Amino acid sequence: MKYLSEYRDADQVRRAAEAIRAATTRPWYIMEVCGGQTHSILRFALDRMLPESLTLIHGPGCPVCVTPVEVLDRALALAARPEVIFCSFGDMLRVPGSRGDLFAVKSAGGDVRVVYSPMDAVELARRHPDREVVFFGVGFETTAPTNAMAVLQAARLGLKNFSLLAAHVLVPPAIRAVLASPQCRVQGFLAAGHVCTITGTSEYLPIAAEQRVPIVVTGFEPLDLLQGILMCVRQLESGRHEVEIQYTRSVRPEGNPAALRAMAEVFQTVSRPWRGIGVIPDSGLGLRPQFAQFDAERRFDLSGITAVESSECRAGEVLQGLIRPHQCPAFADRCTPQHPLGAPMVSAEGACAAYYRYRRSS
Amino acid sequence: MDFSMQCPVPFSQYSTVQLAHGGGGRLMRELIEGLFRAAFAGNADQASQNEPRSPRPLEAAHDSAVIEPGAGPLAFTTDSFVVSPLFFPGGDIGCLAVFGTVNDLAMAGAKPLALSAAFIIEEGFPFDQLQRVVESMARAAATAGVRIVTGDTKVVDRGKGDGLFITTSGVGRVPPGAAIHPSRVAAGDQVIISGDVGRHGLAIMSVRQGLEFETELQSDCAPLNGLVEAMLAAAVDPQDIHCLRDLTRGGLAAAANEIAQDAAVGMVLHETEIPVCAAVRAACELLGLDPLYAANEGRLMALVAPRSAPAVLAAMKSHPAGADARLIGTVSAEHPGVVELLGPYGPGRILDLLSGEQMPRIC
Numbered sequence: 078m079k080y081l082s083e084y085r086d087a088d089q090v091r092r093a094a095e096a097i098r099a100a101t102t103r104p105w106y107i108m109e110v111c112g113g114q115t116h117s118i119l120r121f122a123l124d125r126m127l128p129e130s131l132t133l134i135h136g137p138g139c140p141v142c143v144t145p146v147e148v149l150d151r152a153l154a155l156a157a158r159p160e161v162i163f164c165s166f167g168d169m170l171r172v173p174g175s176r177g178d179l180f181a182v183k184s185a186g187g188d189v190r191v192v193y194s195p196m197d198a199v200e201l202a203r204r205h206p207d208r209e210v211v212f213f214g215v216g217f218e219t220t221a222p223t224n225a226m227a228v229l230q231a232a233r234l235g236l237k238n239f240s241l242l243a244a245h246v247l248v249p250p251a252i253r254a255v256l257a258s259p260q261c262r263v264q265g266f267l268a269a270g271h272v273c274t275i276t277g278t279s280e281y282l283p284i285a286a287e288q289r290v291p292i293v294v295t296g297f298e299p300l301d302l303l304q305g306i307l308m309c310v311r312q313l314e315s316g317r318h319e320v321e322i323q324y325t326r327s328v329r330p331e332g333n334p335a336a337l338r339a340m341a342e343v344f345q346t347v348s349r350p351w352r353g354i355g356v357i358p359d360s361g362l363g364l365r366p367q368f369a370q371f372d373a374e375r376r377f378d379l380s381g382i383t384a385v386e387s388s389e390c391r392a393g394e395v396l397q398g399l400i401r402p403h404q405c406p407a408f409a410d411r412c413t414p415q416h417p418l419g420a421p422m423v424s425a426e427g428a429c430a431a432y433y434r435y436r437r438s439s
Numbered sequence: 440m441d442f443s444m445q446c447p448v449p450f451s452q453y454s455t456v457q458l459a460h461g462g463g464g465r466l467m468r469e470l471i472e473g474l475f476r477a478a479f480a481g482n483a484d485q486a487s488q489n490e491p492r493s494p495r496p497l498e499a500a501h502d503s504a505v506i507e508p509g510a511g512p513l514a515f516t517t518d519s520f521v522v523s524p525l526f527f528p529g530g531d532i533g534c535l536a537v538f539g540t541v542n543d544l545a546m547a548g549a550k551p552l553a554l555s556a557a558f559i560i561e562e563g564f565p566f567d568q569l570q571r572v573v574e575s576m577a578r579a580a581a582t583a584g585v586r587i588v589t590g591d592t593k594v595v596d597r598g599k600g601d602g603l604f605i606t607t608s609g610v611g612r613v614p615p616g617a618a619i620h621p622s623r624v625a626a627g628d629q630v631i632i633s634g635d636v637g638r639h640g641l642a643i644m645s646v647r648q649g650l651e652f653e654t655e656l657q658s659d660c661a662p663l664n665g666l667v668e669a670m671l672a673a674a675v676d677p678q679d680i681h682c683l684r685d686l687t688r689g690g691l692a693a694a695a696n697e698i699a700q701d702a703a704v705g706m707v708l709h710e711t712e713i714p715v716c717a718a719v720r721a722a723c724e725l726l727g728l729d730p731l732y733a734a735n736e737g738r739l740m741a742l743v744a745p746r747s748a749p750a751v752l753a754a755m756k757s758h759p760a761g762a763d764a765r766l767i768g769t770v771s772a773e774h775p776g777v778v779e780l781l782g783p784y785g786p787g788r789i790l791d792l793l794s795g796e797q798m799p800r801i802c
Binding site: 081085087090091094119120121122123125126168193299414425433434435436437 | 721724726727783784785786787788789791793
């Protein structure tokens with residue numbers, strides 16, 4: 078398959094792993110930011126092909142994992158309202174809030190629908206003018222442009238019954254937060270290729286320069302990841318700290334101008350709480366005041382809904398790379414995909430779920 | 440055989456199913472006589488020539504069909520079909536309901552003798568669709584060499600069903616020598632699958648409302664009883680076929696895990712040996728799904744004693760339902776209950792059961 082099989086070619090992957098072993102002379106800690114990268118690494122057991130002195134730390138780039146319990150509780154409350162058709166991407170349905178998940182709301186009679194694009198939710202709103210259609214806008218800079226387009230489309234159609242429960246988060250502030258932790262061991266980053274396809278690399282240049290860390294924008298296939306790691310190791314070994322692009326078949330330094338325009342038109346930067354990490358300033362996107370009628374938080378009064386996170390869940394430390402999933406005392410014991418204490422155990426991209434699914438016995 | 444030629448349309452007075460069609464009166468009789476019996480009578484005479492003691496189709500004036508199964512143990516199974524949409528690329532709920540039960544019988548090594556079919560129809564369901572489904576069942580039964588001998592029809596109020604649900608049950612005769620059960624799986628057994636995986640699950644998903652992408656993907660919906668017969672015949676001893684499992688809900692991963700847990704053995708599978716067609720692979724990549732967890736309706740996994748594995752594999756490859764059969768792994772005594780998947784680059788990972796249905800990812 079074009080653009081896939083060639084990036085999984087066994088000979089090339091082995092050669093790339095060999096090149097990393099040859100280039101690595103000292104211990105290094107590299108964080109792959111994106112949960113999709115974490116899953117590829119564990120699914121293809123790429124970390125087991127690396128030299129022992131090279132440690133991969135799994136970062137906070139799973140949108141499902143970092144969505145706070147409070148936001149989930151608001152989603153659950155909205156989905157339970159009889160006038161609401163609550164639309165979400167599939168993997169949010171099993172994420173536990175304080176009391177159950179969206180599946181539970183659905184079985185109790187809530188109208189919860191899995192959609193594959195926010196445009197499907199706009200279409201539902203158009204077809205059901207007597208219902209309130211709410212789309213759960215979760216995700217990084219990858220999903221924000223299409224959600225912005227959905228709001229613009231709803232405005233264009235003059236829809237009065239479509240709104241977005243926006244919980245968008247941004248990658249560069251999260252990288253800064255990871256680096257600001259006093260326990261941080263991360264010396265280099267693999268940035269998320271799909272996020273940078275949208276945003277370009279401009280926001281990463283000051284981070285690399287100020288914090289003196291190499292950042293390599295990397296793809297998701299085995300060969301992408303090993304090439305990204307090799308580029309990062311080479312920078313570390315030679316004392317460089319630049320922003321480089323491994324994922325050149327998708328990423329341009331300037332990003333996708335049309336997507337960025339749509340985002341800028343609809344959203345503004347806001348401070349957001351991250352599950353397990355806390356509030357990170359200017360780390361999220363919220364709807365601009367002129368789109369307030371499409372903002373579910375304002376359309377429905379949700380301010381009374383607050384939540385406390387499980388004290389036993391150490392998702393915050395996992396998401397910041399301070400511990401590995403299996404080092405959490407609850408891992409695979411009191412916390413499993415059937416009974417998750419925190420989102421990283423439930424999301425397909427969550428580091429805990431990836432360890433549970435692929436590494437439980439080791 | 441073309442059953443559509445034999446189907447009269449006595450219910451032409453209505454274009455949709457009415458509550459009265461399940462009410463026990465004249466309309467119900469018309470429905471049973473005009474549609475079900477007409478369709479399911481078709482394949483009886485031809486099949487009964489080689490099966491002197493086989494049942495007669497849809498016994499008219501009786502509450503039960505009477506069958507004389509002959510000597511030996513019987514296999515008995517039931518399954519309900521609620522697939523949405525009812526018609527999908529490569530099949531429909533009708534052929535699925537027949538093949539699903541035929542395949543469950545075949546997984547016990549049984550030769551299917553007779554099926555029952557119960558229909559729960561929502562009021563207002565279009566007759567032309569019901570006719571298409573029933574004709575498809577008749578064709579499927581003829582393909583699998585089995586008869587539908589008894590049935591039931593219920594019509595529920597509009598809004599109380601999703602168009603059409605079908606439950607089929609089946610009995611089959613287990614041939615002498617066959618002893619197929621997870622408890623017989625032993626270390627050293629060879630793991631064989633009958634073809635590429637994931638087609639049915641992805642074909643269904645590709646046509647579900649809200650998901651639009653162009654694909655040539657077709658369900659693998661097919662009967663497996665002929666294939667199993669060929670496998671039993673090819674084995675050095677039929678008892679060498681230790682376990683069979685059709686790879687339906689949960690796909691290859693669920694079947695492998697169930698067998699590993701039931702038999703308390705470990706299983707080591709080679710990912711690169713598991714065939715996945717390009718269209719399934721592409722759709723899975725787009726949706727963030729794993730083809731090893733996707734449903735199939737015409738694929739089986741066999742655990743076979745090593746001495747019979749080459750002959751069984753060869754017999755499968757020369758049968759149309761197993762043309763793409765592969766040896767994909769072995770059973771081990773280590774790590775009981777765990778399925779390990781060796782990746783393309785050597786190191787392995789656990790192939791675990793999912794906690795629920797696979798859900799498409801955000802990004």
